[in-house]
Every structure is written in structure tokens, then in C-alpha cells.
Amino acid sequence: MLFTKPLAGGVLLGFSVLLLLLANGRIAGISGILGGILAAPKSDKLWRLLFIAGMIAGGALAVPYGDMPRELGSSPTLLALAGLLVGVGTRMGNGCTSGHGICGIGRLSIRSIAATVVFMAVAGMTVFVRLHLI
Numbered sequence: 203m204l205f206t207k208p209l210a211g212g213v214l215l216g217f218s219v220l221l222l223l224l225a226n227g228r229i230a231g232i233s234g235i236l237g238g239i240l241a242a243p244k245s246d247k248l249w250r251l252l253f254i255a256g257m258i259a260g261g262a263l264a265v266p267y268g269d270m271p272r273e274l275g276s277s278p279t280l281l282a283l284a285g286l287l288v289g290v291g292t293r294m295g296n297g298c299t300s301g302h303g304i305c306g307i308g309r310l311s312i313r314s315i316a317a318t319v320v321f322m323a324v325a326g327m328t329v330f331v332r333l334h335l336i
Contacts, residue, residue, distance in 0.1 A: 207268065214260075219304055222253070229309075231301025232257070233292045 219230040226249055228235075239250045274281060292298040297306070297314070299321050306314020 215300075215304060216308075218256075219308065223305075229301065229305045231297050231305060233289075233298035234301060 222228050222230045228249070230253070235250050235253055239247055239254070242250060276284075288298075295302070295317050297317065299318070302311075302314035302317040303321070307318060
């Protein structure tokens with residue numbers, strides 16, 4: 203079935219978010235976890251590093267089983283610029299798509315619901331412009 207892998211990925215994401223919240227009392231906003239590595243107290247760094255290491259290891263383990271693209275489809279410069287804009291947007295929006303979309307909506311946060319609606323609307327407009335106007 204086409205949707206089983208995305209469904210399994212979504213379940214694993216939800217489970218990891220729930221596990222971090224129940225075990226550590228933390229919200230799994232990736233930008234906050236990553237940004238907090240440099241600014242967090244020493245006692246707070248280990249779980250952040252382990253969480254990021256787990257994300258990288260999970261991605262590496264999934265490569266043989268997923269339908270990963272073999273080519274980027276865009277120039278590295280354009281991808282770096284896009285990543286920079288995501289970083290700036292994350293700081294301005296007080297969180298990233300995963301933090302607002304997965305954790306915030308799960309907690310029924312109005313701010314996160316509004317942010318996710320804006321993310322999705324802009325993403326849809328971007329795809330439309332990219333596919334039909336450029």
C-alpha cells in the first residue's frame with residue numbers, strides 16, 4: 203500500500219514526541235532542541251545531543267528501506283539559501299514546523315495551529331508558483 207510507510211513514520215514521530223514529553227517533560231521542537239545545545243546548562247545538553255543523534259541514526263537506518271531521492275534537483279546554493287530562510291523563519295515564528303505541527307497541534311495550542319495553517323498555505327502557494335508560473 204502507498205500510505206503504509208508515511209503512516210508508520212507518522213506513528214513513530216508521534217510516539218517519539220510523546221515519549222520525550224512523558225519521560226523528560228520536554229516538547230520535541232527540533233529547532234529548540236538544536237538551538238538549546240549551545241545555550242543550555244551542562245545538565246541539559248546530554249538529552250539534546252542524544253535526541254539529535256537518534257534523529258540522524260534513524261534517518262540513516264531508514265535510507266535502505268525508503269524511496270529516497272538520489273538527486274537533489276536544485277543547486278546546493280539554492281538549497282543553502284532555502285535552509286537559511288527556514289532558520290530565520292523558525293526564529294521569527296518561535297518554533298519550526300515540527301514543533302508547531304506535531305507538538306503544538308497535539309497540545310491544542312492556538313498559536314501552533316495558526317502557525318501550521320500559515321506554513322501549509324505558504325507551502326501550497328510556493329509549489330503552485332514553482333510548478334505553474336516559473
